[in-house]
Amino acid sequence: MVPVVDLSRRGRSAAGEFAATVTRIVESGSRLLGEETAAFEREFAVWLEPVRSPRLQPLEVVAVSSGASALQLALAAVGVGAGDEVIVPAFTAVPTAAAVCALGATPVPVDVEAGTANLDNALVAAATTPRTKAVVVVHLYGRPAERPDTDLPVIDDAAQAHGAIRDHRAADIVAYSFYPTKNLGGIGDGGAVVTADADIADRVRRLRVHGMTAMYVHTEISQNFRMSEIEAAWLRLGLPLLNADNDRRRQIAARYRAAAPDARWQTIHVDHVYHLCVLRSAERARVRDAFAAAGVATAIHYPLALTQQPGYWKFRAAPCPQAEAWAAECLSLPCFPELTDAEIEHVAGALAAVPT
Numbered sequence: 024m025v026p027v028v029d030l031s032r033r034g035r036s037a038a039g040e041f042a043a044t045v046t047r048i049v050e051s052g053s054r055l056l057g058e059e060t061a062a063f064e065r066e067f068a069v070w071l072e073p074v075r076s077p078r079l080q081p082l083e084v085v086a087v088s089s090g091a092s093a094l095q096l097a098l099a100a101v102g103v104g105a106g107d108e109v110i111v112p113a114f115t116a117v118p119t120a121a122a123v124c125a126l127g128a129t130p131v132p133v134d135v136e137a138g139t140a141n142l143d144n145a146l147v148a149a150a151t152t153p154r155t156k157a158v159v160v161v162h163l164y165g166r167p168a169e170r171p172d173t174d175l176p177v178i179d180d181a182a183q184a185h186g187a188i189r190d191h192r193a194a195d196i197v198a199y200s201f202y203p204t205k206n207l208g209g210i211g212d213g214g215a216v217v218t219a220d221a222d223i224a225d226r227v228r229r230l231r232v233h234g235m236t237a238m239y240v241h242t243e244i245s246q247n248f249r250m251s252e253i254e255a256a257w258l259r260l261g262l263p264l265l266n267a268d269n270d271r272r273r274q275i276a277a278r279y280r281a282a283a284p285d286a287r288w289q290t291i292h293v294d295h296v297y298h299l300c301v302l303r304s305a306e307r308a309r310v311r312d313a314f315a316a317a318g319v320a321t322a323i324h325y326p327l328a329l330t331q332q333p334g335y336w337k338f339r340a341a342p343c344p345q346a347e348a349w350a351a352e353c354l355s356l357p358c359f360p361e362l363t364d365a366e367i368e369h370v371a372g373a374l375a376a377v378p379t
């Protein structure tokens with residue numbers, strides 16, 4: 024069976040170098056937010072913005088404990104708190120909305136576009152109320168989302184989109200996840216907040232460590248969102264491979280699209296980084312069975328829209344038919360850099376043979 028994702032392949036090729044790094048860190052006594060984390064923050068800033076005017080300071084990268092914490096801290100840094108509303112796409116990974124709830128604020132699900140699966144920006148104005156404090160756009164599956172036309176702070180949820188955002192300075196705050204399956208995947212959980220605004224970055228750095236400004240002096244109430252040195256070291260090993268990994272993902276998606284040009288693919292974008300390669304099918308159960316019979320594993324990201332999640336029913340506002348249609352029809356195909364050429368051709372053959 025061709026798997027949807029298989030982390031053991033990268034694990035095997037990286038294990039030797041990582042073991043040496045782990046030994047060095049263990050012997051150093053540094054555990055959290057040390058030199059490895061600082062080096063990763065610098066290197067990720069350069070990767071995100073390889074060409075920078077010398078007049079500009081590097082982007083600020085604050086490494087944190089997960090993508091969900093990156094979102095939560097980004098929202099906190101723009102002042103979101105109890106009683107506020109935050110617009111979120113109705114079709115996303117649930118942590119997008121959970122981060123809003125963690126601050127005591129209310130996520131307001133707004134429908135997505137039929138083609139891109141990203142927030143339908145035409146609906147943002149109608150969903151905005153005097154209590155709305157921010158909008159979260161999600162670059163779902165790695166496909167860049169447009170920034171909505173709003174005066175509110177916009178947080179980019181780029182958990183699935185390392186490499187899909189060209190200009191981080193045009194964004195307010197971008198939140199990344201390094202969950203192990205992501206395009207830049209960690210050895211455990213991890214995330215990063217990225218901004219060009221030094222004040223926002225300082226605030227996130229404080230909030231990352233219990234709101235502490237000097238040793239055991241806490242000027243704000245917060246919790247622990249630290250990154251471990253082992254996580255940072257693993258991410259530093261993966262970062263130099265990320266451009267080639269993203270190119271490989273694009274090649275895989277292009278091959279699949281060529282094999283089934285009439286399938287209902289997520290609409291194309293030149294900067295798509297294909298965290299997931301997704302098509303839609305009104306007969307998903309039949310198509311999944313046919314792929315499985317052909318030796319191709321598939322997955323569903325995600326089976327329920329936010330408006331359909333039992334824990335989030337209370338936040339339903341306007342109907343979100345496109346989000347619910349995506350949830351009913353989406354199907355993820357095998358897509359990760361270590362797929363062999365033979366496996367890619369195998370999936371392409373199944374795509375050509377199975378009507379979707």
Ligand SMILES: Cc1ncc(COP(=O)(O)O)c(C=O)c1O
Pocket residue numbers: 089090091092115116118119161180182183200201202212213214
């Ligand atoms: C779109 C999106 N947002 C947020 C998250 C949360 O990231 P993490 O699992 O690192 O907390 C994820 C990943 O699970 C995601 O895919």
